[in-house]
Amino acid sequence: MHKEAELIHQKNMLMLKILWGFFAIANIVNLIVEGKLAPVYPLVGLILLALLTGVVLQKRWASFTMLLTVCFLFVFFYFLITGDPYLPNFIFMALAPLLSLFYHDFRAVLLSGILFILSSVYFFFTYQEVLFPGLQGREVSYLISYGVFITAFSVIHTKLTRNLWRRAGQSEERLRTILDSVSIGIWTLDLSTMKADVSDGFEQLTGFSAKSFRSNSNQFDELVYPEDEEQFHKFQQEMIIGRRSAVSEYRIICRNGTVKWVQNRGTPYFNHLNHMVRLEGVMIDITDRKQMEEKIEHLAYHDELTGLPNRTLFSKRFEEYASQGKLSLAVLFIDLNDFKEVNDTFGHDAGDLLLKDIANRLTGIVREQDMVCRLGGDEFLVLLVDIDETRVVKVADRIKASLSEGYLYQGYRLTAGASIGFSVAPSGTGDLEEMIRQADEAMYGAKKSRVRQYLSQQEGVASHEA
Helix, strand or coil: CCHHHHHHHHHHHHHHHHHHHHHHHHHHHHHHHHCCCCCCHHHHHHHHHHHHHHHHHCCCCHHHHHHHHHHHHHHHHHHHHHHCCCHHHHHHHHCHHHHHHHHCCHHHHHHHHHHHHHHHHHHHHHCHHHHCCCCCHHHHHHHHHHHHHHHHHHHHHHHHHHHHHHHHHHHHHHHHHHHHHHCEEEEEEECCCCEEEECCHHHHHHCCCHHHHHHCCCHHHHHECHHHHHHHHHHHHHHHCCCCCEEEEEEEECCCCCEEEEEEEEEEEECCCCCEEEEEEEEEECHHHHHHHHHHHHHHHECCCCCCECHHHHHHHHHHHHHHCCCCEEEEEEEECCHHHHHHHHCHHHHHHHHHHHHHHHHHHCCCCCEEEEEECCEEEEEEECCCHHHHHHHHHHHHHHHHCCEEECCEEECCCEEEEEEEECCCCCCHHHHHHHHHHHHHHHHHHHHHHHHHHHHHHHHHHC
16 A cells, blocks of 8 residues: 555554444433434444444545545534534534644645535534524524635645645655665663664664564673774673763674674663663664775875885884884884886886885795885885894895896896895884984995996906007
C-alpha cells in the first residue's frame, strides 16, 4: 500500500473506533435518561457501522473509505437526532466538521462542511419547535454562517498544517540525505532488558541488518576490531561507571570483511530516581577522515616521491637510539653521481623513477632496525645501528655495487653511482648534526677522489693517444 494511502487507512481505523464509541455512549446515555433504547437508530447504527467496519478492514480504496466514513458520521447523527430530537445531539453534530480535521485532507473537510450545512438547514425546519423553539425561519442563516465559518476555518487549518508537514518532510528528507551520505547509525540500549535497537543506517554502515542488532545484543562487541577492544570497553565504562557522555574512535569489521573507522558518541539516560535506564548514541563512519589524517601524518614524516622517512623522522629515530646509549650508531651520507645527466638527457620522469628504484634498493640492503632517509634531490642518509666501522664499510660497498647495476628505462640502462661518506659513534651517544657534517665531509672527500681518479685516467688516455 502506498505511504499516503496507508496513512489514510490508519486514520480511517481510528475514526471507526470513534464512531463505535459515539454509538455506545449514545445508547448508554439513552438508557440512563429514557430508561430504554430508541426503537430505530440502534439497529440502523449497528448495520451501518458493521458495513463501514467491513469496508475499512478491506484496506482498499482508502480515500473513498475516508469520504464514506465522513458520510456515515452524519448518517449516524441523522438517526440519533430523528430518533431523539434533543438539542445536545445537534450540538454534537456541530462538532463533526472539527472531527474531520483529523484527516488533514481538503476533501474530507469540504464534504463535512457541506453535509453539516445541509443537515443544519434540514433539522432547523423539520424540528424547529423542538430543537430551536422561539427562532424565526430567517435565523437559519446563523447556522449556515456557522457552517461556512467552520468549513473555512477547517480548510485554512488543513492548508497550514499540510504546509508545515511538507516543510517538515523536506527537512527530514534533507536530514536523511545527509545522514546517508555520512553513514550514520543511531543506537539505543535498554539496560533493563539489554536489548539494542538501531536505525536502518547501521546496515549501510556495517552491512548487518537492524534486525540482527535487535536480536543479538552482542553484535556491537563482535563488530570491534580485535586490537581496539580495549578502547571500546573504556568507552562503555565511561558511560556506565562514569555515568557521563563519552566519545570514542575505533575500528570495526563489517560483514563483508572491510575494516572501517567509526566515531561512537554515547549518552546515559536516567529516570526520576536517578537510575540509569538506557544508553543512546550515534555511530559515524570516519574512515575517510582517518585516511586523510594518516596521509597527512605520513607526509609529515616521509618523502612524497620515494616514501622514505624524511629528515624529521630520521632525527626522531636517531634520538630514540641515542637516548638508550647502548648501541653504536653510524650515519652514511650518500650523494648520487651523474644524476643531473639522467634528468637532462631523459627528463625528470626518468629521474623520479630512478630515485624510487634507488630507494627500494637501499631499503633492501639495510636491516629492519636501520633507516634510510631521503634528504632531498639526490642525497640520502642511512642510519645503521649496533655496527662497527668495518661492517659500515661493507654496507657502503654493497650500496655502491647495487647502484652500479643501473636501471632499465625504455630500453636504456641508466646508471647513477654513489659517493658515500660515513661517521661512527661507538658509544651510541653522538650528536646527529655533527655526525651528518662529518659524513658529508667524508662524502665530498670521496667525490673529489673520484674526480681526481677520472681526470688522471683521462690524462693517461690522452698521453697514450699522443
